[in-house]
Amino acid sequence: MLYSRLFGRPKKEAKKFESISHQLLTQGGFIDQVSSGIFNYLPLGKIVLTKIENIIREEMNNIGAQEVLMPALHPSSLWEKTDRWTSVDVLFKVKSQWGGEYALAPTHEETITPLAKKFIKSYRDLPLALYQITLKYRDEKRPKSGILRGREFGMKDLYSFHHDKKDLENFYQKVIQAYLKIFRRCGLTSVKITEASGGSFTKKFSHEFNVITPSGEVDLIYCDKESCSFAQNEEISQSKTICPRCQNPLKKEKAIEIGNIFDLGTRFSEAFDLKFVDQDGKEKFPIMGCYGIGTTRLMGAIVEVHHDDKGIIWPETVSPYRAIIVGLDLKEKPVRDRVFLVYEKLQNLGVEALLDDREEISPGEKFYDADLIGVPVRMVISQKTKDKIEIKGRTEEKVKLVSLDQLVNHFSFIK
RNA sequence: CGGAGCGUAGUUCAGAUGGUUUAGAACGUGCGCUUUGGGAGCGCAAGGUCGUGGGUUCAAGUCCCACCGCUCCGACCA
Numbered sequence: 001m002l003y004s005r006l007f008g009r010p011k012k013e014a015k016k017f018e019s020i021s022h023q024l025l026t027q028g029g030f031i032d033q034v035s036s037g038i039f040n041y042l043p044l045g046k047i048v049l050t051k052i053e054n055i056i057r058e059e060m061n062n063i064g065a066q067e068v069l070m071p072a073l074h075p076s077s078l079w080e081k082t083d084r085w086t087s088v089d090v091l092f093k094v095k096s097q098w099g100g101e102y103a104l105a106p107t108h109e110e111t112i113t114p115l116a117k118k119f120i121k122s123y124r125d126l127p128l129a130l131y132q133i134t135l136k137y138r139d140e141k142r143p144k145s146g147i148l149r150g151r152e153f154g155m156k157d158l159y160s161f162h163h164d165k166k167d168l169e170n171f172y173q174k175v176i177q178a179y180l181k182i183f184r185r186c187g188l189t190s191v192k193i194t195e196a197s198g199g200s201f202t203k204k205f206s207h208e209f210n211v212i213t214p215s216g217e218v219d220l221i222y223c224d225k226e227s228c229s230f231a232q233n234e235e236i237s238q239s240k241t242i243c244p245r246c247q248n249p250l251k252k253e254k255a256i257e258i259g260n261i262f263d264l265g266t267r268f269s270e271a272f273d274l275k276f277v278d279q280d281g282k283e284k285f286p287i288m289g290c291y292g293i294g295t296t297r298l299m300g301a302i303v304e305v306h307h308d309d310k311g312i313i314w315p316e317t318v319s320p321y322r323a324i325i326v327g328l329d330l331k332e333k334p335v336r337d338r339v340f341l342v343y344e345k346l347q348n349l350g351v352e353a354l355l356d357d358r359e360e361i362s363p364g365e366k367f368y369d370a371d372l373i374g375v376p377v378r379m380v381i382s383q384k385t386k387d388k389i390e391i392k393g394r395t396e397e398k399v400k401l402v403s404l405d406q407l408v409n410h411f412s413f414i415k
Numbered sequence: 416c417g418g419a420g421c422g423u424a425g426u427u428c429a430g431a432u433g434g435u436u437u438a439g440a441a442c443g444u445g446c447g448c449u450u451u452g453g454g455a456g457c458g459c460a461a462g463g464u465c466g467u468g469g470g471u472u473c474a475a476g477u478c479c480c481a482c483c484g485c486u487c488c489g490a491c492c493a
Binding site for chain 1 (some may be wrong): 416424425427441450451452453454455480483485486487488489490491492493
């Protein structure tokens with residue numbers, strides 16, 4: 001991508017926001033606020049989001065889940081059936097001009113269950129796991145911190161159906177492992193799993209995935225001993241100070257919730273009269289599980305964790321580009337030709353690169369922008385670098401001079 | 416939903432006890448020239464329903480009322 005053609009570039013000055021991710025993503029040209037809690041995703045932001053989504057897709061497919069797409073517009077009757085039309089106070093409701101009321105879906109139990117009912121007849125149809133990645137709508141009283149808490153936000157939601165509780169628990173554990181892998185692949189290593197209080201409608205189990213970061217909004221109590229994984233939300237921890245599992249002193253930190261999983265029991269299968277005939281010939285309600293990851297929130301959380309005073313530091317896996325080429329002295333034709341040669345070489349290798357081809361911009365300004373955008377590798381080509389290419393990691397201080405061959409080898413190797 | 420703050424140019428803000436009449440500055444933006452290794456310089460230019468509506472007044476960006484919007488704290492978060 002040529003920088004000069006990029007829509008939504010970094011801004012030297014931008015509106016100031018309290019939340020770091022809100023500030024950096026806005027200034028860096030990743031997102032643009034439409035209204036409180038509602039955002040446009042610009043090309044840079046959309047690429048990052050897509051990369052996050054694709055990591056999630058891979059891991060969901062790995063555990064045998066199949067991707068579907070369900071509507072955002074839900075007839076009110078579905079929500080009346082589960083008694084949530086009036087009890088969910090964040091529900092957006094819209095009226096059709098021809099009559100009829102609809103919910104803008106904040107979650108999809110109300111459509112996945114009737115959908116599954118059309119196909120699940122026998123125990124042979126189970127287990128079943130379906131997921132989707134869509135925008136969700138919640139009429140939050142107070143949206144905050146940019147994309148960390150919006151009224152419209154991206155979410156991956158997975159629903160599973162099982163013939164018995166044991167089968168659900170089995171799958172539930174697989175999802176936990178898949179989630180940890182997803183977060184690790186997105187560059188988030190300090191993710192704690194907490195036993196949460198669960199939904200108001202279920203006495204079953206429920207777990208939350210929290211990233212430790214000072215800008216988090218929930219207080220987390222956890223044990224940082226390697227062998228112990230104890231963690232709880234402060235609201236349900238009753239101010240414990242010693243780990244109940246290993247007697248280690250507990251730590252307390254702020255965290256952002258980026259995922260949660262629930263055992264739904266038969267609440268929804270009963271509400272929609274979804275039954276299957278089991279091996280014993282009897283009709284039963286499938287046990288359901290639901291599993292969410294906030295994709296847009298995850299993007300914000302990554303920035304909260306990975307940044308410095310110069311800008312964002314994207315993990316390679318979700319960075320909009322793998323490298324940025326800063327071309328200097330571009331009015332000198334030999335330099336310009338060389339810059340484009342390197343750019344094309346990388347393109348041919350399948351290395352997505354952003355080429356700062358702006359002629360009138362001073363070197364300093366280009367360096368500031370490159371740091372702000374936060375791609376992992378920066379290359380500089382100028383009169384000064386002659387037949388070499390200057391290369392530097394986003395968090396490194398020192399630059400290295402390499403030849404084009406070395407560069408090609410480098411990227412071929414790690415590819 | 417309770418509380419606080421703020422709405423004047425893209426951004427940050429000045430103008431605030433009503434009255435220099437044509438609402439300013441800096442930065443940013445566009446164009447031209449000059450410049451090119453950590454946000455360069457000069458020149459020119461564009462850019463505003465002063466959040467919206469009502470009221471008071473000879474006169475409102477400025478005072479009063481209502482509404483809307485944004486940010487932050489709290490509660491809430493199926």
